[in-house]
Amino acid sequence: MVVIVEACITTHFAHQPPSVANDDQTAAGWVKVLESLSIPNSLEKKFIDTCVGEGAVLCLYADLLQRLPLCTSLLQELSFANSILSWSSLIQIKAGHETKMVLLWSKIMELLCRQIGYGTPASSVSPILKSILPVIFRASEDKASDG
Numbered sequence: 001m002v003v004i005v006e007a008c009i010t011t012h013f014a015h016q017p018p019s020v021a022n023d024d025q026t027a028a029g030w031v032k033v034l035e036s037l038s039i040p041n042s043l044e045k046k047f048i049d050t051c052v053g054e055g056a057v058l059c060l061y062a063d064l065l066q067r068l069p070l071c072t073s074l075l076q077e078l079s080f081a082n083s084i085l086s087w088s089s090l091i092q093i094k095a096g097h098e099t100k101m102v103l104l105w106s107k108i109m110e111l112l113c114r115q116i117g118y119g120t121p122a123s124s125v126s127p128i129l130k131s132i133l134p135v136i137f138r139a140s141e142d143k144a145s146d147g
Contacts, residue, residue: 002047006056009033013058030065037062052090057100060087064107074118081111081128088132093139101139108132 016029039047044063051059064084071077088104108128115125 002050002054002056002059005037005062006051006054006059009058009062030062033062034066037066039063039066048087052087055091055094055097057091057097057104060084061100061103061107064104068107074115074120077111078115078120078124078128081108081115084108084111085128085131085135088135098139105132105136 012033013029048060048063050056051063064080068077068080071080084104085108088101088108091101093101109132112125112129116122
C-alpha cells in the first residue's frame with residue numbers, strides 16, 4: 001500500500017502546472033493529497049514503519065501534516081520533532097530522494113523554531129538540532145565517489 005500511495009503522491013506533484021511556485025499553491029496541492037489519504041489509527045504504527053523501511057518520504061510527510069495539527073502542547077510537538085528525526089535517521093536515502101528529505105528536515109527546523117519562540121529551553125531543543133546535522137551530512141555526501 002505504501003509504495004502505491006508514494007507513487008500517487010509523486011505523480012500528483014509531477015503533474016502540477018509549472019507555474020506552481022508559491023507556498024499557497026503548493027499547500028493547495030498538499031490539501032488535495034491529505035483529503036485523499038486516510039490511515040486508520042489502528043494501522044498508524046505499521047504504516048509509519050513501512051514508510052520508513054520503504055523510504056516513502058512523501059507518505060511520511062503527508063501523515064505528519066495530518067497528525068501535527070492534533071498536537072495540543074509544545075511537549076507533543078517536541079516529541080513529534082524527535083519522531084521525524086528518528087525517521088530521517090532510519091531512512092536509507094536513495095539517489096534522487098534527497099530533495100524529498102528536505103520536507104522532513106524543514107519540518108523539524110520549523111518545529112524547533114516554534115519551540116524556541118514559545119520559550120522552550122535551549123537544552124531541550126539543542127539535542128535534536130545536533131542530531132539532525134549528521135543525518136543531513138550523510139545525505140549530502142557525494143555518492144559517486146568516496147567523499
